[in-house]
Amino acid sequence: MSDRFQEDDCYCGNCHKPLGEKDKFCPYCGTKRGEGKFDPFDNGITCVYGPPVTVKYKCKACGNKWTVNTLGGDNSKYCPVCGKSPITKISEEFGMF
Incomplete structure (x- = not known):
């Protein structure tokens, strides 16, 4: 594991998306927290x-419910607690957080 990720494991080691404080699995790619290649990634600024x-x-498997606040939509595919898929999108609301 790269030194820059050992200190701060709040990012997925596979897709580099941010992880929630209690997430055991990445909600975007399903990788277990602390695992993955931790390959370098483009850390450029994206205008949204x-x-x-x-x-x-x-989550259809464990029943976990969670909320994601984002500026550019969300593509979660895996449960951050059990790492299983498929998950169900309950609602999507536009406006202020």
Whole structure:
């Protein structure tokens, strides 16, 4: 594991998306926290347009519910607790967080 990721494991080692404090698995690619190649990634600035989005999900396997606040939509595919897929998008609301 790279030194820059050992100190701060709040990013997925596979897709480099941010992980929640209690997430055991990446909600975007399903990789277990602390695992992955930790390959270098493009850390460029992305300009996002549009209103903020609040997306609510529920895991079909374990029943976990969680909310994601984002500026560019959310592509979660895996449960951050059990790492299983598929998950269900309960709602998607545009506006202020």
